[in-house]
Amino acid sequence: MSNVNTTFLSTALHQPIEKGSSLWHDAWLRLRKNRLAVFGLVALGIIALACFIGPFLSPYGYEDQNLELGAAAPDAKHWLGTDTLGRDLLVRLLYGGRVSIAVGLSATFVALTIGVVYGAVAGFFGGKRDAFMMRTVDIMYSLPFPIFVILLMVFFGRNIILLFVAIGAVEWLTMARIVRGQVMAIKKMEFIEAARSLGFGRRRIIFRHILPNILGPIIVYTTLTIPAVMLLEAFLSFLGLGVQPPMSSWGVLIKDGAEKMEEFWWLLVFPGTVFSLTLFSLNFLGDGLRDALDVRSSKD
Amino acid sequence: MVLLFGCSKSDQAAAAKVAGAKQGTLPPNSLLIGNGTEPQDIDPQIVTGVPEHRILMALFEGLVTENPKDLSPEPGVAEKWEISPDGLVYTFHFRADLKWSDGTPLTAQTFIRSYQRMLTPSLAAEYSYLLHFVKNAKEYNEGKLKDFSQVGFKAPDDRTLIVTLNSPTPFLIKIIASHYSWYPVPIHVIEKFGGMDRKGTAWTRPGNFVSNGPFKLKEWRQQQVLIGERNPNYWDRQTVKLDEIHFLAVENQDTEERMFRTGQLDMTNELPLAKTDVYRKENPEALRIDPYLGVYFYRLNNTKPPLNDKRVRKALALAIDRESLVKNVVRGGQQPAYGVTYPGTAGYTPEAKLTGTIEDAKRLLAEAGFPNGQGFPKLDLLYNTSQNHRVIAEAIQQMWRRNLNIDIGLRNEEWKVYLDSQDNKAYDIQRAGWIADYVDPHVFLEIWGSDNLNNDTGFANPRYDELLKQALRAKNDTERYGIYQQMDALLVDELPVIPIYFYTRVAAMSPKVKGFYPTLLDNHPFKYVSVTR
Numbered sequence: 001m002s003n004v005n006t007t008f009l010s011t012a013l014h015q016p017i018e019k020g021s022s023l024w025h026d027a028w029l030r031l032r033k034n035r036l037a038v039f040g041l042v043a044l045g046i047i048a049l050a051c052f053i054g055p056f057l058s059p060y061g062y063e064d065q066n067l068e069l070g071a072a073a074p075d076a077k078h079w080l081g082t083d084t085l086g087r088d089l090l091v092r093l094l095y096g097g098r099v100s101i102a103v104g105l106s107a108t109f110v111a112l113t114i115g116v117v118y119g120a121v122a123g124f125f126g127g128k129r130d131a132f133m134m135r136t137v138d139i140m141y142s143l144p145f146p147i148f149v150i151l152l153m154v155f156f157g158r159n160i161i162l163l164f165v166a167i168g169a170v171e172w173l174t175m176a177r178i179v180r181g182q183v184m185a186i187k188k189m190e191f192i193e194a195a196r197s198l199g200f201g202r203r204r205i206i207f208r209h210i211l212p213n214i215l216g217p218i219i220v221y222t223t224l225t226i227p228a229v230m231l232l233e234a235f236l237s238f239l240g241l242g243v244q245p246p247m248s249s250w251g252v253l254i255k256d257g258a259e260k261m262e263e264f265w266w267l268l269v270f271p272g273t274v275f276s277l278t279l280f281s282l283n284f285l286g287d288g289l290r291d292a293l294d295v296r297s298s299k300d
Numbered sequence: 301m302v303l304l305f306g307c308s309k310s311d312q313a314a315a316a317k318v319a320g321a322k323q324g325t326l327p328p329n330s331l332l333i334g335n336g337t338e339p340q341d342i343d344p345q346i347v348t349g350v351p352e353h354r355i356l357m358a359l360f361e362g363l364v365t366e367n368p369k370d371l372s373p374e375p376g377v378a379e380k381w382e383i384s385p386d387g388l389v390y391t392f393h394f395r396a397d398l399k400w401s402d403g404t405p406l407t408a409q410t411f412i413r414s415y416q417r418m419l420t421p422s423l424a425a426e427y428s429y430l431l432h433f434v435k436n437a438k439e440y441n442e443g444k445l446k447d448f449s450q451v452g453f454k455a456p457d458d459r460t461l462i463v464t465l466n467s468p469t470p471f472l473i474k475i476i477a478s479h480y481s482w483y484p485v486p487i488h489v490i491e492k493f494g495g496m497d498r499k500g501t502a503w504t505r506p507g508n509f510v511s512n513g514p515f516k517l518k519e520w521r522q523q524q525v526l527i528g529e530r531n532p533n534y535w536d537r538q539t540v541k542l543d544e545i546h547f548l549a550v551e552n553q554d555t556e557e558r559m560f561r562t563g564q565l566d567m568t569n570e571l572p573l574a575k576t577d578v579y580r581k582e583n584p585e586a587l588r589i590d591p592y593l594g595v596y597f598y599r600l601n602n603t604k605p606p607l608n609d610k611r612v613r614k615a616l617a618l619a620i621d622r623e624s625l626v627k628n629v630v631r632g633g634q635q636p637a638y639g640v641t642y643p644g645t646a647g648y649t650p651e652a653k654l655t656g657t658i659e660d661a662k663r664l665l666a667e668a669g670f671p672n673g674q675g676f677p678k679l680d681l682l683y684n685t686s687q688n689h690r691v692i693a694e695a696i697q698q699m700w701r702r703n704l705n706i707d708i709g710l711r712n713e714e715w716k717v718y719l720d721s722q723d724n725k726a727y728d729i730q731r732a733g734w735i736a737d738y739v740d741p742h743v744f745l746e747i748w749g750s751d752n753l754n755n756d757t758g759f760a761n762p763r764y765d766e767l768l769k770q771a772l773r774a775k776n777d778t779e780r781y782g783i784y785q786q787m788d789a790l791l792v793d794e795l796p797v798i799p800i801y802f803y804t805r806v807a808a809m810s811p812k813v814k815g816f817y818p819t820l821l822d823n824h825p826f827k828y829v830s831v832t833r
Contacts, residue, residue: 063698063701064698065694065698067695071574084573084574084691085629085691085694085698086628244711245690245694245710246694246698259552259572259687260554262578263575
């Protein structure tokens, strides 16, 4: 008996050791195979780069008006035309992109951080703690968003930072619910039992064993949150919080363009196209990431 | 999907409003008016705005009313009136059997009690100064006089009202005809809901509200629509042609214009600035550009540094290119304003004009301690939420930035909040408009008196106040207009406000609406208006 055992062990030892491959490395390899995801990544990169470098290359500022010119259709001087005050649309679109991307990313990051931790904790502990935490979420859900924002304005005054906080503080609620549901399903699985029986702490179980398994839904929801946040920003700017004229953002440009689209089509078409492209790219990338990070579907 | 949803938010709100308006059956003779914004209130002694005025014209009638074409005084509650040869005593003879919409009799005594309420110091009615021409009215209003029987209103019987003035005020009959501050209010209802000297009580709610004009209040849905229906107790009910008037609160001009095109409105309050040219080309019969006796200006908070410095105010005023603004941005045939008084008002044109170049503006700003805009504090420009105001504000913001190198922030507020900020001087620079209440230059000049509640700038100039008093004592119009010239000159020098342009009223109106004539004040007695569907 012991003889057989030794032979097996020795053959295993003599084989070359498989090179360790991290979750992220595997994911990256899988993502690269997904054409749509790569397209999304590249498109996002180009848009972001254009927004942050483009304005330096343009002869116009986002606030430079030419009242005589007024709203002019695209031509060689103004590639995307001008708005009713004669401001170059391309520059406003790029500047607007800075604001929208910044708001989109930072507010989503806030929502992601709070939502994931909160949801995971509530789902993992369950019982009274869960009930209390989720009822708190329910109460915050029922708070009308504009009133919440006006309250913030009254207490803190108008401020762009507030914009991030306000949006992030609202967006995390849904994230928390999604994460909680996923955690509740996963915590009953055998490998969690195994981790528990090995004596791992709660923190380690939550962050090392449960969270990687629910990355898929989190990422998908995150990619959906970013465009939603960009639209919220437009709504808030309309209320007088956040981006104030003459600064622009994609939401503001699209709202203005929609109002004037019958006379000046370019005011809606270009911002709309760029915004949609960003949105599609985010969704493709999100899909790709979900597939790439799904630990259950692969690892042979 | 998300994109479309986001874009159509305002449309959905508008559609919801329209759905609300369409509930129930709409009588064929109904006029649907885009009224700009939700009215602050419909108490004639409280409100100050144009949207409210339009509603009150339908609901109330004063002693004298207006001719629909030239606004000349016509008999209203009073079937005739006499003015004493010295111009100091007005005697109004009432019609028989006048009633409120609830059937309560309307007598001369009701008018006196209404004016007593208007002048009650604790009510603080902003338009009370339009009654100050009456003997002792100002004293009572300021609390110096406690006994109302000493104020120049007398009612020898139920159908006679005698008004005694301080000085002959040749334009008083125009005020009475055109302005709601002289309307009667249903004291018997007001007393039931919290008393004479309280603002904003429930008496103006549907069900409680009572009026004496061609229409009475049928429904008032906040932020949606206010509906007036025929008042069966109105003395001239035979003349009234419309069954209902709907005043729709649509703040967004684009929404409003779309509603007009789809037949959900018979007339708009305004047109989006960019649409005027489109209408000129494609739909000229629906485009109405009427003269409009009013001035669009930026109010400055004269109490707040650095705006308390005349040089700063002048620099800001000179740095605006009005010609370009009117020609390229506002585009409705408006005239650039270099003074506060509308030129040609009742034969008076101010001689004083704001003059100076951008260089002068820079120099003045430097003299005030801000060379090239350095160290200039960040001020906010407040406007009521509206696409048109925002576009103008953005254009002027940029002119200031380019010409003076100063940075002005933009802040918008909903109408009621905006009016509160105005009254409390909680603003630095505020977009404002002053539409004449009656056709006389006095209307543009009286509000800058230091004790005028519509001043709202903190501007107080003893010399100006003195001239204002003198003007009222003047023996004839020549002398009076001479004093107005001095007042206008003083205003152009001190610039408590920055005049920008003189209005025209640009709106879309269906050709089916009849009896709605262009008038200087945009007053249209609704009993003569009809609509054919």
